[in-house]
Amino acid sequence: MPFHDGFFHHNLQFSRSFTKKLNEQLAKVDLFHSQWLIVFYLNQYGCSTLVEISNYLDVEKPTVTRTVNRLEERDLIEQVPGKDKRERRIQLTESGVRTFHEAKKVVEEFERQLMSGMAQEDLEVTQRTLMFLKEKLKQL
Amino acid sequence: MPFHDGFFHHNLQFSRSFTKKLNEQLAKVDLFHSQWLIVFYLNQYGCSTLVEISNYLDVEKPTVTRTVNRLEERDLIEQVPGKDKRERRIQLTESGVRTFHEAKKVVEEFERQLMSGMAQEDLEVTQRTLMFLKEKLKQL
DNA sequence: ATAAAATAGTTACCTAGGTAACTATACAAC
DNA sequence: GTTGTATAGTTACCTAGGTAACTATTTTAT
Numbered sequence: 001m002p003f004h005d006g007f008f009h010h011n012l013q014f015s016r017s018f019t020k021k022l023n024e025q026l027a028k029v030d031l032f033h034s035q036w037l038i039v040f041y042l043n044q045y046g047c048s049t050l051v052e053i054s055n056y057l058d059v060e061k062p063t064v065t066r067t068v069n070r071l072e073e074r075d076l077i078e079q080v081p082g083k084d085k086r087e088r089r090i091q092l093t094e095s096g097v098r099t100f101h102e103a104k105k106v107v108e109e110f111e112r113q114l115m116s117g118m119a120q121e122d123l124e125v126t127q128r129t130l131m132f133l134k135e136k137l138k139q140l
Numbered sequence: 141m142p143f144h145d146g147f148f149h150h151n152l153q154f155s156r157s158f159t160k161k162l163n164e165q166l167a168k169v170d171l172f173h174s175q176w177l178i179v180f181y182l183n184q185y186g187c188s189t190l191v192e193i194s195n196y197l198d199v200e201k202p203t204v205t206r207t208v209n210r211l212e213e214r215d216l217i218e219q220v221p222g223k224d225k226r227e228r229r230i231q232l233t234e235s236g237v238r239t240f241h242e243a244k245k246v247v248e249e250f251e252r253q254l255m256s257g258m259a260q261e262d263l264e265v266t267q268r269t270l271m272f273l274k275e276k277l278k279q280l
Numbered sequence: 281a282t283a284a285a286a287t288a289g290t291t292a293c294c295t296a297g298g299t300a301a302c303t304a305t306a307c308a309a310c
Numbered sequence: 311g312t313t314g315t316a317t318a319g320t321t322a323c324c325t326a327g328g329t330a331a332c333t334a335t336t337t338t339a340t
Contacts, residue, residue, distance in 0.1 A: 007267050008158065008251075013198045014274045015155040016327070018148065021277050023295085023328085034296060051318060058153045063297055065320060070295090086305045086318040111148075114276055118269070126269040127147050129262045134154045136254055137161050156297070163298085163325085174326060191288060203327055205290060210325090226288040226335045286337070296327075307316070 025110045029102045034067050036103055039076065039092065043100045047080050047091040071096070151270075165250045169242045174207050176243055179216065179232065183240045187220050187231040211236070 022033045031039070041056055042048060054064045068090065071077045076096035080089040092100065115123075162173045171179070181196055182188060194204045208230065211217045216236035220229040232240065255263075 007263060010267055010270045010274065011151070012155055012159070014270045014277075015152055016198065017274055017277045019152070019296090020328070021280055032295060049318075058156065059296090060298060061319065062299085062321080067296080084306070084318080088319065110280075113280060114273060117276075118272070122265055122269045123147060125262055125265045127150055129258070129266040130150045130154045132258070133254060134150065134157055136257075137154075137157045140161055140250075140253060159326090160298070172325065189288075199326090200328060201289065202291080202329085207326080224288080224336070228289065282340090284337100284339075286335105288335080289333085291332075292330090294328075294330105296325105298325075299323090300321100302321075303319085305316105305318080307314100309314080310312090 022107070022110060025106050026103060028106055029099060031099065031103055034063075035071055035076075036107065038064070038067055038071060039096060039100050039103065042077065042090070042092045043097065047089055049087045049089055051087075162247070162250060165246050166243060168246055169239060171239065171243055174203075175211055175216075176247065178204070178207055178211060179236060179240050179243065182217065182230070182232045183237065187229055189227045189229055 019033050022036075026033055026036055037057055038053055041053055045052075045056075050061060050064045050068060053068070054061050057064070068077065068088075072079075072090070075093055076099055077090045078093045078096075080091050082089045159173050162176075166173055166176055177197055178193055181193055185192075185196075190201060190204045190208060193208070194201050197204070208217065208228075212219075212230075215233055216239055217230045218233045220231050222229045
């Protein structure tokens with residue numbers, strides 16, 4: 001089975017298509033999917049550093065810096081003073097929390113539509129497989 | 141099951157990680173994964189237009205234009221005269237065919253390592269699931 | 281035959297990922 | 311306490327995806 005007619009080809013196409021459609025939906029609340037991921041994380045885990053976000057999302061630090069800057073420009077997050085002067089601790093503002101709740105509805109509806117009609121077992125196998133492959137990639 | 145601790149989160153992380161590692165491997169033959177996809181396609185299907193490539197890869201035309209330009213600058217592809225003056229028909233050069241064969245080895249070895257130890261059935265379920273979800277996204 | 285619509289491709293500009301090299305602070309070893 | 315090392319974050323620059331708007335052709339309808 002060659003790569004391109006096969007497994008990875010479909011996976012990449014799905015990922016692109018997924019983020020595209022999610023971005024379309026999130027436009028309703030004026031967010032991009034990468035911004036949503038950080039807003040979600042901050043709502044879940046509270047005040048955090050960029051490195052914590054970077055580790056959670058498995059995305060490099062410069063990418064996090066950029067997206068966080070965008071969120072700050074839009075006053076969805078704010079600086080939190082801390083002891084370690086290297087760190088940049090941030091949290092959601094009131095406006096950020098409001099945006100989170102609005103976006104949550106949009107994302108949940110999007111997922112609901114996408115998941116309807118899917119066999120639960122297939123989803124579990126798929127998720128397990130992807131996690132397995134992700135781990136293997138790390139060891140490469 | 142919330143989005144971020146779940147299915148889509150893992151899928152996006154896997155895709156990022158996968159292309160990252162594939163790029164590392166393809167650096168051996170001085171290619172990026174997006175370039176490899178086009179080189180592969182041209183080797184498989186011969187002389188093609190950018191729209192044909194765009195449809196096959198499910199990537200927008202401007203993205204294809206850019207990557208094709210890079211390949212042309214490096215003399216891996218060449219223009220093919222045609223009837224329709226709107227079209228830009230291209231094919232692999234001799235150098236492009238050579239690069240294809242070198243890259244093919246690299247990619248196949250990469251895939252072999254990644255796939256070893258995977259249950260064939262799980263892969264099939266995963267691929268089927270991703271294709272199913274991809275189709276559903278289109279209808280959204 | 282001509283006007284309208286569709287198609288192929290490009291350009292400009294946006295988000296989003298990556299690496300390499302850098303600064304500034306904190307920590308550890310001696 | 312000074313020196314070396316590790317950590318947090320940023321900057322600059324690369325590929326890679328997207329949209330919107332455009333040009334230049336071709337096809338279709340009338």
